[in-house]
Amino acid sequence: MIYFLHPSKDSSIGGIESIIYEMVKYASNSNVDIGVIDYINSPLVKRLLCSKIEFKHVVIKSDLFDSIEFEHDDNDVVVIFNNSVKILPFRVKIDIKVLVWDVYYPYWFSGYNKIFNKCNANRFFSFMIEKDGLLTMDEHLLEYTEEKFNFSIPVIPPPLSQTQFKNGNDFQSRKICYIGRCEKWKNVPLSNFIIDCYSKFGSNFVLDIFTDDMDCMKDDLEDLIGANFPKCTIHFYSGLLGASLFEKVKGYDFGLAMGMSALTLADLEVPILLIDSTYDKKKLSDYKYRWLGESDRKFDVGTSLDRPINSRYVGGSLDLKIEELALSRAEIVEMNSVLLMRFSPGSVFKELLICADSTVLYSRDFAKLYTGLRGAFNYVLLSLKRRFVGSAYHW
Structure with a gap:
């Protein structure tokens, strides 16, 4: 047993x-x-x-x-x-x-x-x-x-148990979602992404954050982002699990996550950019993003920039990833499906x-x-x- x-x-x-x-x-x-x-x-x-x-x-x-x-x-x-x-x-x-x-x-x-x-x-x-x-x-x-x-x-x-809920094809451009607990090592790379989004889109993007503690997350991001935080349209949701969370994930251009949250969004057919954990903002200078599945590892849902082993993936700037999404959205979502074949609870057990x-x-x-x-x-x-x-x- x-x-x-x-x-x-x-x-x-x-x-x-x-x-x-x-x-x-x-x-x-x-x-x-x-x-x-x-x-x-x-x-x-x-x-x-x-x-x-x-x-x-x-x-x-x-x-x-x-x-x-x-x-x-x-x-x-x-x-x-x-x-x-x-x-x-x-x-x-x-x-x-x-x-x-x-x-x-x-x-x-x-x-x-x-x-x-x-x-x-x-x-x-x-x-x-x-x-x-x-x-x-x-x-x-x-x-x-x-x-x-x-x-x-x-x-x-x-x-990962597959769900009947799906993001759908009727998505809104520059509408982005993130799932993750309020943790410093997660919030630092998330804040860097928001700063990159502001640099590229100005105020013309929407970010929905699903987390465990809205107040903690908002305070942390405001501190990390600084003066541009009030200029960003960010909605916070907390306490959602299972179907109550899945049914909220509709119409997103793409998502951002690490770990189990990345797999959850992949199952919902959201194109996923991975982020890597770190406590150090300096290590995110010229950060290279990658899609979930964009790696020659068997399984990679984010690594640690504080203790890197090596970087066996091809990453790129946010500009490049947005361009790839516009040209190859179906292929990026398909990478999710191929990856998720390994994660059935029966196989894992x-x-x-x-x-x-x-x-x-x-x-x-x-x-x-x-x-x-x-x-x-x-x-x-x-x-x-x-x-x-x-x-x-x-x-």
Whole structure:
């Protein structure tokens, strides 16, 4: 049996929660036992219950120092994601097989090499590979493991249920949509796009932003864009999920997104420009845009400019992409369809089961991150941060 572990007390549904939702829904509909380890009132659990999806719920107590313990079989596997690696030794006190599904490869470098002794972090990274306990969502981490460790890891893309909703062909020129949570590393490249649009179109464009927090997004963009922000026509929408979101996506010239949001818009047949994450506005100077699918990677929905590996795609200026859209709109939308063939929940779940059957990485192994004097210091430091800092060191 597979259990998904990505606890959250936040009110929003992000990309990882959407992935788990699709996997649990598919398993439940296929009469396969599946579990979720999460808080009783998490947004993911609420969404699953509202959808009447059957799953085993292992409830996490709100006290950050309560142990997670439940009965399990020898072949059961807990699937976790990047940000749970550091917390696992604090909460999971049973010895169970673990599979780490990478969703954002810079996390290993910007996060773990800062939190832990770099030697410990690198040793554990190679240990996960040796134990067949690491897989990735796109090719960026695969490239790193091949380059640094001369080792390949499985690439399993995120699942996506196709919808009957479509953007349609009756689109309005220069009407643009964006889907994404209010996060600094997303808002910086979004603000750069808005500045590029203003430089090209002046005030003659409309941008609809679908996000989790309208006030946060508006304040952040106003700060990042500056004096030209009031001159741009930007509409903000929040709290929309599933069909309530899809039915709003109508008549757009093109869209902008990264990650799962890019795939969602692709399924709605919106031509998609990818944006890459960064905290640094300077790295967006002369930024090159690319269409979703415009890459020789198997799967690329945006990378990190803060931790680039390489750039195996042909990008271009916004001017060039607008020209391509005018000349080849049907071909750009077709790239979406070709790409999405890999993302059916059934195909993804079957691949995940194969990886779950292969892993010999156990929850006890994660204590290796805290070995030695430096490791012990980091354990104490992270314990204090979990107690006093809050959400950044959740569950």
